[in-house]
């Protein structure tokens with residue numbers, strides 16, 4: 001899969017995260033940090049949401065970033081007009097099509113929705129802006145309804161259509177099937193948006209691209225409504241594994257950590273310990289068997305090269321699963337004059353002690369230095 005684009009929605013979906021209260025300055029900082037990663041689009045909260053939101057669209061549109069700026073609005077003429085006046089490059093419009101949303105949210109039928117969509121899209125296009133039309137809760141919408149509305153908007157020249165798994169219920173096979181079907185009825189680009197309630201947000205994004213989608217929505221650390229959406233870092237990790245040269249040429253992967261740190265502190269969370277790429281143990285190797293192989297050739301147990309992401313690998317040795325090859329490597333780092341047999345002896349000591357309590361690297365170094373000291377003393 002090559003040639004996919006990222007619509008980064010930290011400043012829209014991410015603002016729907018429980019802890020997110022972004023000032024204008026913070027949004028600008030996040031926007032610049034995302035631009036440094038090289039994401040294709042930034043999606044901003046609707047200017048109809050509040051006065052600050054409207055102003056933020058203007059401010060971010062005028063920063064001169066490489067990324068194109070979108071705002072996300074309801075499928076309403078009023079919202080569209082407000083958005084166009086902010087200077088954004090395009091609008092992502094959305095309307096609910098599932099029976100839940102039609103019944104319990106806006107109460108409109110499919111004919112009304114289709115006519116409204118055509119009116120709003122035609123208007124936005126007449127102003128020279130990009131326009132994406134998406135159906136909220138697509139996976140619980142009627143397939144015939146969906147395809148007929150997508151066909152209708154494709155015919156009038158919509159820039160992209162969008163599929164949204166608003167409740168996080170979809171699985172990769174369903175996503176692949178729906179996108180494949182949609183691919184065969186529209187000629188425009190296809191954007192996909194996946195919530196992560198059941199842990200499929202990255203896999204669904206990948207399945208969508210396999211099915212012919214062109215654009216994926218992400219947010220930094222996956223923040224969004226409830227437990228969020230496809231995380232930017234996780235998607236980039238997945239795509240790196242699929243097509244490393246495309247991803248490395250297009251995005252600056254060493255900048256992911258910076259934007260994650262900015263966002264984590266802005267929304268008062270820590271980067272999860274098991275986060276893709278930047279989690280504290282993402283490049284830590286522990287078991288002796290792993291450590292030995294890693295020291296010979298990192299690819300044995302690493303699909304992501306830490307240095308490609310500006311990270312470093314760590315081999316953990318102070319525990320009962322350790323092996324003498326890893327200990328021997330530490331001996332070399334410390335430049336101590338110890339033989340393989342010496343390393344094996346110290347390894348045995350580490351294992352005995354580690355059965356009682358965890359050892360720090362400092363503890364291991366002390367064991368090695370003491371052993372070395374005793375040995376050199378003994379020989380004089």
Ligand code: HCA
Nearest residue numbers: 094134136137162164166193
């Ligand atoms: C929501 C809307 C949305 C929109 C997605 C899209 C969703 O907050 O409920 O525009 O494609 O998940 O449906 O984020």
Ligand code: CU
Nearest residue numbers: 013166193225
């Ligand atoms: Cu969403």
